[in-house]
Amino acid sequence: MNPRRKKRMLAVVAIIFGVGSAIGLTLYALQENINLFYTPSELIDGKGEAKEKPFVGQKLRIGGMVVPGSVVRDETSLDVTFKLIDTGPLVTIKYHGILPDLFREGQGIVAQGTLIEPDVIEAFEVLAKHDEEYMPSEVAEAVKGIKHVKPTYNLNSEN
Amino acid sequence: MIPEIGYFSLVLAMALSLLLCIFPMWGAYTGNLRLMRAAPSLAVGQCLFVLVSFAILIYITLMDDFTVAYVAHHSSTSLPWYYKITSTWGGHEGAILLWLVMQSSWTALVAMMSNSLPWVLRARVLGVLGFLGVGFMLYTLWMSSPFERLLPYYPVEGRDLNPLLQDPGMIIHPPLLYMGYVGLSVSFSFAIAALLTGKLDNTWAKWSRPWTMVAWGFLTLGITIGSWWAYSELGWGGWWFWDPVENASLMPWLVATALLHSLASTEKRGIFKSWTVLLAITAFSLCLLGTFIVRSGIIVSVHAFATDPDRGLFILSFLLVVVGGSLALYAMRVSEVKSEGRYKLLSREVTLWANNIFLVVATLIVLLGTLLPMIHKELGLGSISIGVPFFNQMFAILIVPFALLLGIAPFLRWKQNKLPPLARKALGLVASALLLTAVWLYSSYDTVSALTFIATALAVWITLGALVDIFEKVTVEKQLLEGFKRQSLSYWAMILGHVGIAFVIAGVTLTSAYSVERSVSVKPGDIALLNEYQYRFEGVKEIRGPNYSGHAGVVTVLKDEQKVTELYAEKRLYDVGMQFMTEAAIDDGFFRDLYLALGEQLSNGYWSLRIYHKPYVRWMWLGGLLISFAGFLVVADRRYRKRTQNKKVDGVIA
Numbered sequence: 102m103n104p105r106r107k108k109r110m111l112a113v114v115a116i117i118f119g120v121g122s123a124i125g126l127t128l129y130a131l132q133e134n135i136n137l138f139y140t141p142s143e144l145i146d147g148k149g150e151a152k153e154k155p156f157v158g159q160k161l162r163i164g165g166m167v168v169p170g171s172v173v174r175d176e177t178s179l180d181v182t183f184k185l186i187d188t189g190p191l192v193t194i195k196y197h198g199i200l201p202d203l204f205r206e207g208q209g210i211v212a213q214g215t216l217i218e219p220d221v222i223e224a225f226e227v228l229a230k231h232d233e234e235y236m237p238s239e240v241a242e243a244v245k246g247i248k249h250v251k252p253t254y255n256l257n258s259e260n
Numbered sequence: 261m262i263p264e265i266g267y268f269s270l271v272l273a274m275a276l277s278l279l280l281c282i283f284p285m286w287g288a289y290t291g292n293l294r295l296m297r298a299a300p301s302l303a304v305g306q307c308l309f310v311l312v313s314f315a316i317l318i319y320i321t322l323m324d325d326f327t328v329a330y331v332a333h334h335s336s337t338s339l340p341w342y343y344k345i346t347s348t349w350g351g352h353e354g355a356i357l358l359w360l361v362m363q364s365s366w367t368a369l370v371a372m373m374s375n376s377l378p379w380v381l382r383a384r385v386l387g388v389l390g391f392l393g394v395g396f397m398l399y400t401l402w403m404s405s406p407f408e409r410l411l412p413y414y415p416v417e418g419r420d421l422n423p424l425l426q427d428p429g430m431i432i433h434p435p436l437l438y439m440g441y442v443g444l445s446v447s448f449s450f451a452i453a454a455l456l457t458g459k460l461d462n463t464w465a466k467w468s469r470p471w472t473m474v475a476w477g478f479l480t481l482g483i484t485i486g487s488w489w490a491y492s493e494l495g496w497g498g499w500w501f502w503d504p505v506e507n508a509s510l511m512p513w514l515v516a517t518a519l520l521h522s523l524a525s526t527e528k529r530g531i532f533k534s535w536t537v538l539l540a541i542t543a544f545s546l547c548l549l550g551t552f553i554v555r556s557g558i559i560v561s562v563h564a565f566a567t568d569p570d571r572g573l574f575i576l577s578f579l580l581v582v583v584g585g586s587l588a589l590y591a592m593r594v595s596e597v598k599s600e601g602r603y604k605l606l607s608r609e610v611t612l613w614a615n616n617i618f619l620v621v622a623t624l625i626v627l628l629g630t631l632l633p634m635i636h637k638e639l640g641l642g643s644i645s646i647g648v649p650f651f652n653q654m655f656a657i658l659i660v661p662f663a664l665l666l667g668i669a670p671f672l673r674w675k676q677n678k679l680p681p682l683a684r685k686a687l688g689l690v691a692s693a694l695l696l697t698a699v700w701l702y703s704s705y706d707t708v709s710a711l712t713f714i715a716t717a718l719a720v721w722i723t724l725g726a727l728v729d730i731f732e733k734v735t736v737e738k739q740l741l742e743g744f745k746r747q748s749l750s751y752w753a754m755i756l757g758h759v760g761i762a763f764v765i766a767g768v769t770l771t772s773a774y775s776v777e778r779s780v781s782v783k784p785g786d787i788a789l790l791n792e793y794q795y796r797f798e799g800v801k802e803i804r805g806p807n808y809s810g811h812a813g814v815v816t817v818l819k820d821e822q823k824v825t826e827l828y829a830e831k832r833l834y835d836v837g838m839q840f841m842t843e844a845a846i847d848d849g850f851f852r853d854l855y856l857a858l859g860e861q862l863s864n865g866y867w868s869l870r871i872y873h874k875p876y877v878r879w880m881w882l883g884g885l886l887i888s889f890a891g892f893l894v895v896a897d898r899r900y901r902k903r904t905q906n907k908k909v910d911g912v913i914a
Contacts, residue, residue, distance in 0.1 A: 123621065126654070126657065127625065127628065127654065130649075130650050130653045130654055131628075131629075131632075131646070131650055133647075133649070133650070134646055134647035134648075134649050134650035134653075135644050135645075135646060135647070136644060136645045136646075136647055137642065137643075137644050138642065138643035138644060138645065148642065149642065160647070162645055174862060176862070176863065177781065178781065179779040179780075179781060179859070179868050197779070198779050198870070199779060199857065199859035199860070199868050199870050200859075200860070202495070202831075202839070202840040202841055202842055203839065203840065213645075
């Protein structure tokens with residue numbers, strides 16, 4: 102092998118090594134951080150054809166409607182629990198902190214957190230979209246079984 | 261009647277744009293100078309008609325013309341006049357019109373300031389810009405006209421501007437961001453024109469560079485202000501969420517940053533030519549991709565306000581035409597390009613090349629994290645989201661070699677360098693950076709994690725490197741002032757940009773590591789402690805604004821029994837939409853922000869209150885400002901100034 106070839110060889114090996122480790126690292130980080138989305142019924146009954154249920158300790162996202170009357174606030178701390186529903190079973194969400202401005206009973210929300218019991222999630226983030234007509238599209242699809250369409254504005258009735 | 265004039269004006273603008281896209285291109289192809297000469301006036305003409313159209317939208321919004329759907333959906337009579345103006349870009353249709361205003365203004369500006377370009381190139385640049393203009397105007401007229409009427413049944417009151425958007429940050433954030441996005445279309449047009457002409461020499465890079473710099477400066481400013489807006493308005497003290505919409509603006513920025521470093525190499529040394537062209541194409545394509553992501557509603561985001569699948573389809577098709585067309589052209593022409601310069605491993609060329617690699621890898625990571633959920637869902641595999649830690653981990657890994665290179669970048673010369681003096685200098689710098697960081701962090705905080713230490717040391721290392729380089733360059737002259745003057749503005753811009761990055765790194769690191777927050781429930785008179793500050797809750801008082809009412813939690817902040825400030829954390833209820841909004845109270849400072857947000861009223865007179873102590877959070881926006889200023893500074897450099905001065909006179913006359 103002449104020196105020129107050797108140099109090229111080294112460069113190629115370095116590039117392959119670099120690209121390989123970059124891809125490896127990326128995939129590893131991805132695998133750690135993909136959060137699946139569930140609705141309350143999928144969480145309880147299983148998701149998809151295979152009826153896959155999440156395991157306790159899994160990080161996930163859940164979306165559903167806040168069951169009216171289910172919001173319980175702790176008197177002294179900022180702990181709050183509420184229940185989510187879509188079409189069937191209920192799932193309990195525990196959260197510590199101040200809920201978003203548009204969090205209301207009967208409203209669609211998305212929460213991110215860890216499954217601590219088969220039907221209880223400890224959420225670290227609760228999202229409610231800043232639009233009174235908004236239903237997170239994932240929730241809308243799950244509840245109605247249809248794709249989210251742009252809401253038609255009903256301005257005329259305001260008169 | 262007036263809204264129809266606005267629409268018609270846009271139709272005329274599109275007709276002129278169409279001519280701009282056909283005539284000069286045909287002229288350049290056939291060598292017909294008369295056709296090419298038509299380009300500047302067509303460019304200015306289409307700009308005027310777009311401006312008329314935009315002025316009309318502002319006028320009808322100020323006049324509360326609720327027969328126009330856009331005004332009825334995004335404004336109301338009680339909205340203050342300045343927010344009425346900003347409501348013209350608070351919704352989708354208006355935002356796209358603002359985009360058009362920017363696009364046509366850039367086109368007109370290029371037309372007026374490109375006198376020194378050969379006609380063949382000038383005509384082609386303007387022709388490509390005209391083509392892009394036609395695309396966006398067609399989109400506006402066909403799918404998203406802001407002048408559509410709600411006749412015969414129209415409301416007496418509008419639905420008001422989303423309260424989140426009623427903020428000073430929102431007044432300037434979108435125009436700046438669009439200036440950046442659309443500015444990159446100029447770099448794109450230069451690249452395409454150069455490909456068409458077949459002359460990819462360093463003069464092309466020289467012309468393209470100031471435009472790219474300005475566009476990049478605006479993009480930087482737009483992102484910075486967007487982050488600041490999210491921080492002060494969303495009420496949870498976050499400043500970057502790796503949200504698809506944010507990623508959509510970050511990707512073009514990363515590529516544009518790579519582009520301007522690569523442009524420098526092409527201009528100065530005649531290398532990386534085809535790569536530079538590819539970056540210019542990519543940067544603008546990512547702008548279009550960002551628009552597609554934001555507007556199609558294909559990704560769930562906290563920021564996307566108006567979405568529509570048909571519109572997404574149009575933008576996607578336009579994106580495919582632009583990307584496909586330019587890549588095909590690139591593939592045809594790239595084999596003719598020859599690199600001129602030769603260089604050794606230890607040279608400025610190689611560091612710039614490495615800079616490009618890191619930035620492109622960073623872009624790919626963001627792209628992967630943004631598009632994967634979308635692809636996953638479209639393939640029917642279910643809905644997923646990529647967690648924030650993914651991006652954080654990847655960027656934490658990437659930033660280390662990137663910042664290490666950045667620290668020594670100023671010392672390196674073109675072609676080749678000798679290792680021993682460089683290594684000596686680097687070692688000295690590393691030692692002093694580590695020492696300084698240790699003193700800084702251990703004197704302020706009890707615990708310092710390894711990652712925090714490394715990242716802070718990197719920021720210090722970049723700054724020290726810049727300072728040492730300034731010192732060495734300036735002291736070449738006997739007179740210090742002479743030494744300062746001798747350096748070109750481009751040099752100062754580089755230093756400023758790099759120090760800006762150091763500020764961003766330090767700000768992000770320290771605020772992530774040492775921010776603390778407490779959620780408390782308090783009644784009047786209660787004191788909450790956080791770090792060295794005491795927060796005394798005085799009670800809640802009623803407030804009344806022009807279009808909202810609500811409560812303000814009054815909090816006195818004390819430090820060592822001394823009053824620091826009084827803060828009013830508001831909870832507003834907007835009249836029209838009946839939406840609640842938290843308006844955080846912020847006491848800002850160079851070294852720390854105190855941030856308060858009022859929560860709900862609990863039972864028996866208690867209120868929930870969230871308190872944040874955020875050290876060094878301002879540094880990252882300061883860094884962003886420095887970086888964008890650097891972009892604007894380059895344009896004032898003597899090399900470009902001589903040319904632009906002539907043009908300025910023309911610009912005023914025109």
